Amino acid sequence: MKFHCQLAKHGSKKCPARYRQDVSGLRPKVYSRSRLWFIGFVVAWVLGVSPVTMAQMAGAGSNEQYLWQPRQEFGAPELRGGELELRSAGRSSAALHLQTDFDIRVNGLIAEIIMKQTFRNPGKERLDGVYRFPLQESSAVKAMSIQIGDRKIVGRIKEKAEAKRIFKAAKAKGQRAGLTEQLRPNVFRQSLANIGPGETVVVELTVLQKIEVKNNHGSLDFELRLPTTITPRYQPSAQLQASPNTKQEDAISLGVDGWPSTFTKAQLIKQDRKTNDETETDAVSGNKAKTFLDNQWTLGQFKNFTVDEGDESSPETNTMSLAILLNAGLPLLGIHSESHRIKSENLGRQQSISLTAGHEAMDRDFVLRWQLDVGVKPTAAMFRETLGQEEYALLMLMPPLNVPVNIPRELIFIIDTSGSMGGESIRQAKAALSMAVGRLGLEDRFNIIEFNSNYSLYSPSSVGVNKLERRQALGFVENLEASGGTNMAPALNVALTADTPEGFVKQIVFITDGSVSNEAELFELVDSKLGEGRLFTVGIGSAPNGYFMSQAAKFGRGSHTSIGNLRELGAKMEILFRRLESPVLTDVNVEWPAELKVQMWPENIPDLYWGEPLTVSAKLTDNNSAKMLSGEVTVTGSIGGAMWQQRITLAQGTPAEHNGVASLWAREKISALLNQKIKGRAIADVRKDVLEVALRHQLMSPFTSFVAVEERVEKHYLKKGKSKNPQVKVANLIPKGSTIKVYPKTATGVDLLLLTSLFLLLLAYFVMRPWQFVKLFSRDRVSV
Amino acid sequence: MNVAYILSVKGHQFTARGLVVIALLCLALFMGGKGIWIHMKAILAQHLIAQAWQGQLVDGGINKPWPWADTWPVARLKFTRGNIDQYVLAGAKGNSLAFGPGKVIEAGNVRGASGVVDKLQGVVAGHRDTHFKFLKHLQLDDVIDMQAADGHWKSFRVSKTAIHHIERDHMQILPRQLLLVTCYPFSSLGVDGPLRFVVTLVESETLS
Numbered sequence: 001m002k003f004h005c006q007l008a009k010h011g012s013k014k015c016p017a018r019y020r021q022d023v024s025g026l027r028p029k030v031y032s033r034s035r036l037w038f039i040g041f042v043v044a045w046v047l048g049v050s051p052v053t054m055a056q057m058a059g060a061g062s063n064e065q066y067l068w069q070p071r072q073e074f075g076a077p078e079l080r081g082g083e084l085e086l087r088s089a090g091r092s093s094a095a096l097h098l099q100t101d102f103d104i105r106v107n108g109l110i111a112e113i114i115m116k117q118t119f120r121n122p123g124k125e126r127l128d129g130v131y132r133f134p135l136q137e138s139s140a141v142k143a144m145s146i147q148i149g150d151r152k153i154v155g156r157i158k159e160k161a162e163a164k165r166i167f168k169a170a171k172a173k174g175q176r177a178g179l180t181e182q183l184r185p186n187v188f189r190q191s192l193a194n195i196g197p198g199e200t201v202v203v204e205l206t207v208l209q210k211i212e213v214k215n216n217h218g219s220l221d222f223e224l225r226l227p228t229t230i231t232p233r234y235q236p237s238a239q240l241q242a243s244p245n246t247k248q249e250d251a252i253s254l255g256v257d258g259w260p261s262t263f264t265k266a267q268l269i270k271q272d273r274k275t276n277d278e279t280e281t282d283a284v285s286g287n288k289a290k291t292f293l294d295n296q297w298t299l300g301q302f303k304n305f306t307v308d309e310g311d312e313s314s315p316e317t318n319t320m321s322l323a324i325l326l327n328a329g330l331p332l333l334g335i336h337s338e339s340h341r342i343k344s345e346n347l348g349r350q351q352s353i354s355l356t357a358g359h360e361a362m363d364r365d366f367v368l369r370w371q372l373d374v375g376v377k378p379t380a381a382m383f384r385e386t387l388g389q390e391e392y393a394l395l396m397l398m399p400p401l402n403v404p405v406n407i408p409r410e411l412i413f414i415i416d417t418s419g420s421m422g423g424e425s426i427r428q429a430k431a432a433l434s435m436a437v438g439r440l441g442l443e444d445r446f447n448i449i450e451f452n453s454n455y456s457l458y459s460p461s462s463v464g465v466n467k468l469e470r471r472q473a474l475g476f477v478e479n480l481e482a483s484g485g486t487n488m489a490p491a492l493n494v495a496l497t498a499d500t501p502e503g504f505v506k507q508i509v510f511i512t513d514g515s516v517s518n519e520a521e522l523f524e525l526v527d528s529k530l531g532e533g534r535l536f537t538v539g540i541g542s543a544p545n546g547y548f549m550s551q552a553a554k555f556g557r558g559s560h561t562s563i564g565n566l567r568e569l570g571a572k573m574e575i576l577f578r579r580l581e582s583p584v585l586t587d588v589n590v591e592w593p594a595e596l597k598v599q600m601w602p603e604n605i606p607d608l609y610w611g612e613p614l615t616v617s618a619k620l621t622d623n624n625s626a627k628m629l630s631g632e633v634t635v636t637g638s639i640g641g642a643m644w645q646q647r648i649t650l651a652q653g654t655p656a657e658h659n660g661v662a663s664l665w666a667r668e669k670i671s672a673l674l675n676q677k678i679k680g681r682a683i684a685d686v687r688k689d690v691l692e693v694a695l696r697h698q699l700m701s702p703f704t705s706f707v708a709v710e711e712r713v714e715k716h717y718l719k720k721g722k723s724k725n726p727q728v729k730v731a732n733l734i735p736k737g738s739t740i741k742v743y744p745k746t747a748t749g750v751d752l753l754l755l756t757s758l759f760l761l762l763l764a765y766f767v768m769r770p771w772q773f774v775k776l777f778s779r780d781r782v783s784v
Numbered sequence: 785m786n787v788a789y790i791l792s793v794k795g796h797q798f799t800a801r802g803l804v805v806i807a808l809l810c811l812a813l814f815m816g817g818k819g820i821w822i823h824m825k826a827i828l829a830q831h832l833i834a835q836a837w838q839g840q841l842v843d844g845g846i847n848k849p850w851p852w853a854d855t856w857p858v859a860r861l862k863f864t865r866g867n868i869d870q871y872v873l874a875g876a877k878g879n880s881l882a883f884g885p886g887k888v889i890e891a892g893n894v895r896g897a898s899g900v901v902d903k904l905q906g907v908v909a910g911h912r913d914t915h916f917k918f919l920k921h922l923q924l925d926d927v928i929d930m931q932a933a934d935g936h937w938k939s940f941r942v943s944k945t946a947i948h949h950i951e952r953d954h955m956q957i958l959p960r961q962l963l964l965v966t967c968y969p970f971s972s973l974g975v976d977g978p979l980r981f982v983v984t985l986v987e988s989e990t991l992s
Contacts, residue, residue, distance in 0.1 A: 041809060045816055422888075483875055743950040744876035744888060744909040747967040749975040750822040751913050757816030764808035767801060 038768065045761065098131060100362065102226060104324040106211065108383050109396060109615075110660045111224055113139075113207040121195045128171065128725045129192040134227035136209050137186040137547035140667035141700035142660070143206035146178040146192070146708045148199065155180065155708035157698045159691065163705035167191065170709040174718040178203055180706040184519075185671075186547040187230060188700075194725065196717070208660040208667070213396060214575070215611035220398070222328070222370050225562075228320060228362035229543050318362045324353040326370065329381075333371040338568050339364055339542070364542035367564060380648045385661035391620040392662040397635055397646060398613045399585045409580065410462050410504040411436070411446040412495045415477075416512035416540075418452040418486035425541040426482040428566055429511045432538060435573050436509060437473045440465045445504060448476060451491035452484035462498065486516050489525055496529040506533035507580055510552070514545030522548075523678050526555040534558040536576065555678075559609045575611055582610035583640035590616055593631030593650070597621040601668035608637070617665040666697035674702070822882070826914040829883035833857050833871040841935050855880035858887050860931040861908070866918045872930075876909040885910035888965075905987070907955060909965040912981075916966035922983055930962065940985035948980045960987040 103114040121127045135141070144155035155178065158166065163179060170177035171193035179191040180203070195201050212223040322342075326335070327350045335344050341356040353368065383394045415433055417426065433448070440446055444465050448458035458476050463469055492510070500506040514537075516522065526535055535556020539549040540563055553560035561576045563569050588605040592598045600618040608614055614635065631650045638644065670690050677686045687703055694701035789797040798806075829849065836849040837857040846856045859872040876886035888907040910916030926942045940962045947968055948955065955963055961984060968981035 038805075038809070041813065045813075481877065483877060743948065743955075743965065743980050744881065744886065745878065745967075745976070746876075746881065746909050746916065746965060746980070747912045747972075747975045747977065748822050748882070748914060749973070750819045752973040752975075753815045753819035753822070755973070757812045757819060760808050760812035760815065764805050764812060767808065768805045 038764070042761065045757075098318055099359075100133075100228070100320045102320065102322045102324075102366075104224070104322070106224060106324065106326045106328070107658060108327070108329045109211045109213070109222075109381060109394060110383060110658055110664065111209045111211055112660055113205075113209060113226070115205040115207055117190060117203045117205075118200060119192060119195060119203070120200045121197055124197050126197065126725045127195050129190075129195060131190045132183070132230060133188055133190060134186050134230050134543075135188060135207060136225055136227060137550060138664075138667065138671070139207050139209040140660075140663045141180070141182070141188070141205055141207050141706070142663050142698060143204075144178070144180045144700075144706035144708065145204045146176070147202040147204065148176055148710065151710070153178075153708040153710055155706035157695060157700070157704050158707055159695075160703050160705045163707040166707050166709060167193065175713050176201070176710040178706075178708045180205065180700065182700050182702050182705070184517075184547065185551075185674075186227065186545070194717075208663045210394075210615070210664055213398075213613045213615070215398060215613065220372050222372075224324075224368045225546070226366040227543060227546065228365060319359040320355075320362050320366070321359050322353070322355050322366065324351075324368065326351040326353060328370060328372065330372050335368065335370045337366070337368050338564055339367045342368070365564065380646070382648065382650070383658040383661050385658050387662045389621065390662075391622075392665045393618045393620060393650075394615070394658070394661045394664060395590070395618065395633065395648070396613050396615050397648070399608050399637065399639070399644065407581075407583070408443045408504050409441075409445075410500045410506045411440065411444060411580070412449065412462065412498060412506065412508045413437075413446065414449045414451065414491050414495055414508065414510045414512070415480065416452070416486060416488070416510075417450045417480050417482050417484075418515070419483050420486060420513055420515040421540065422482040424565075425513055426480065428563055428569060429538075429540045430477050430480060431566060431569055432511055432540070432563065432573055433477050434474055435570070436577070437470060437477065439577050440470065442466070445501065446473070447498070448473060449491050449495055450480055451487060452482070453487050454484075455487070455491035455494065457494070462500075486512075488512070488516055488522055489518075492522065492525055493529065496526065496531070496533060496535075500533070506531075507558070508533055508535045508556070509538060509576075509580070510535060510556075511538040511540060512544075512549075513541040514539060514548035514552075516545070516548060519548050519551065520678055523551060523555045526552060527678065530556055536580065537561070538563060538573075538576065554606065557607055559612060578611065579609040584609055585637045585639045585644065588614060588635065588637040590614075591634040591636070592618065592620070593633070595622060596631065599669075601665065601672050603672065617661070617668045619662075619665055663697055663699060666693050666699050669693050670699065670701050823914065825882050826884075826911070830871060833873065833884055837871050840933060844933075849883070855883070855886070857884075858933060859908075861885065862929040862931075863918065863922075863926070864929070865926060866921060868918050870910075870915055872908050876907075881909065881911055885915050885964075905960055905962055907963045907965060912967035912970055912972075916964065917970070919964055919966050919981055919983055920970045922964075927988065928962070928964075928985055939988045941988040942983055943986045944984045946982045946984070948982050950978050950980060955982060961985065962987070 099118045101116040101118070103116070105112045117131065117133070119129050119131070121129075146153050146155065153176075157163075160181065163181070167177050167179040174194055176195065177193045178201070181189045181191070183189050190203055192201055192203070209224070212225070214221040214223065322340075325347075326332075326344075332351065335351060335353065336342075340360055342353050343356050344351050344353045351370075380398065381396045385392045413433055413436060415429055417429075421429060437446070437448075442465050445462040446465060447462040449455055450458075458473060495508045495510075498506075533556075535553060536558035537549040537553045537556070537560045539546065539560065542564060544562060546562065549562065550560045559576075559579055561572050563572050585608040588608060590600065590605065592600075598618050598620055600616050602616065605614065605616065633648045633650060634645065635648070636643065636645045670693055673686055673689050673693070677683055690701050691703050693699070694704040700706060788799065790800050791798040791803060832849040836847040837860060839847040840857060848856050855873040855875055857871040858874045861870045861872050862868065871884050873880040873884045873886045876888040880886040885908050888909055910919075912919075922942050922945065924942055924944075928940050928942070929937050930940060931937050955965070964983040964985065966981050967977055968979040969977075970981070
């Protein structure tokens, strides 16, 4: 009512003059209740907002010298989205450059890789260098040499401690020297001493690697994988401080020579500290790499030396080139790489493959795949090599593909949501997990465990599958985010010890990038608690820790799938699902001709899942080698209750010698010996056996290293006194996508909120006082 | 005076217009309050974090700025020319970014909940409209000082700025470099834009 009266009073000429002379000429004398409310609100709002805005501006305004200048104009940067460099930075950053050239010959199932690492010292001082590099976990390093100018020094295999002694002595004397060591099954360290200013040193490694074979819907898929960089490893920190128990002390005494993967965590660090002290005392910064983890990341806090002017290089010049000569032995259907752009050329029976770009950054694994021609369906292959009186054989056999039968299963998915999974990796992992949940059958049960520093479960115990449950699970997956540490053990433990209802098969699907360094402990856990369950690992990201994945699957009696990018996710997961749903080939037994003495690895053949080939390496000894060719190998097994058998005559093995079969056998044997350690054999015994094999076959192992020392040195180059060179660590690139594509959300939208609020206030104001609004346009209509 | 009341509550009568006004006011209050709350959190939290940081420098452990916090300071960031003094928190998710710039754990050394990320290099992200508003004023060769958890200061010099697209680009994280990231464009009102402003700083000298 009042409202209305005011309107009348105002508009009318009877309104006393003093009112009309008011500021706006319109302010009413009598304030209605609603208007009081409104004014109160405006005052509160202004009081509320202004301190904030003032405080915001105070920082900028109070400083007299503070002069904001317009930011450099970029010219429609929104459209370009790329990097716009103002000036190349870091003149003093790069000190030792690295390029790796891979020269690979693939012969059937074996790849011989000549890996040339080029280090160049562009500075003005003599340098020592350290570079950690990865290799496929099953590969055997057979030879090493270093080349300085046109001199080539062939490395010798030595017991690890001795190799180190030789290297250190040479380093102190001023001789150029190189040392290649194995730090973990898939991580190696290259050390170089006394690289002169402007000098280039090429380290050449000969590596043998098995080609992976996978059965992809009846056709065979062959895969060659070259890791190029190292995933950052997580070291559970809480356990590091745990007081060492007797077992750990045991291992510490042997630590220097031990296989790092079987170390307890405390030692890894201890050992690493030790090596750091030895080699880094002269590093410029006192900021010594503290842990294994830090160590592989830092380029070193060096800055005593500078890069020559005009040298455009930066640490980004960690590049690789490739030359592959592929002789598959059978007609090929296609060659492709999901990871890199390649060009391939047909050279009759062989294919030559190289990178389209020539050089590429070493920030992701290189993966090459090829398929055999349709119609060519080899079910078995054998490669052989004679070494003195001994014959070595590598046997590959493809079990039959059966139609999947439904077995009720309890699936426990473990998904790694740690920080290292950030970006592309977690997206892949979530996509994989969503696919798996969508694929669950109605008779199955499932649960999801996510973990980073801690773990959480989707449901306290596994649940049956129905529409609602599936939708909820998908929601749970959708909400996962990557951050924090990688504390695998507790999550794994929960999955392994969960009770499975009667009649269900427990299958654990573990999705992770495996960036842990306490692998041995996790293997032990899997080995001891597996029971009737099976563990399947799914490796995610552009540089997953392949060693952890495949070994964990081995201990878990399951299989390993590695997914590099979203495109191949569907196909890879499909294969995994088929494996999970299909019956398993069990009790596999390989019977060699009775007259042969056979040492075969793996000793006990694991269960074979759908699409998985059987591969064994064997050493055959017999005095009469002609007799061998007439023998017959029988492979038996049982699948879904039925017996399965296949025979291969030894003469079927390609008559041509295959280089590397013996080395790969020796490598298999070393792996098997080292796994005995995890299963509880004394490390001293293991070491003795490994040393014997490694020295005999000239192989790198945790207990043997390659060392090369320049014997004839110019006199002036030798060192006088005890001066030490600065030491440079060559950094690895951070794995592509996994860690660098993490752009946080960095807008609160607060401006929008405040603006909207202001707009609404104005709106309210006009709605409440329409006469003023109208008056802006026409004075007459207001005055009645 | 044929006013149509459409609602009567305990003797108070409302017109349609009155209801609209009340609705608009409520909405304005809600949104304004939310906006103010965001700014208040951003400013006040930094004071609490400053205390936690001082405590951390003294006792060396992790000091949470408030008991229920799920983040803690990992570095102090100073931009003298701009009169900026902020505390960088662990993690760059919504929970920490509301209170200060956050160090992107995914890009640095992962040391778990009980470990301290003591490396200054890496990626630090901040909200475009609160803490990292100042990024747009950074110029080439501007110096930003960072204090690590062990009390040491390091200086970083702006070496380049770039606009990244979250789908098309990636951040190259190199040793001795610090990347500061915020949303782009600065004047945009939207929240989920695909562009980021990335400032690359290179360590210039180590102060005591």
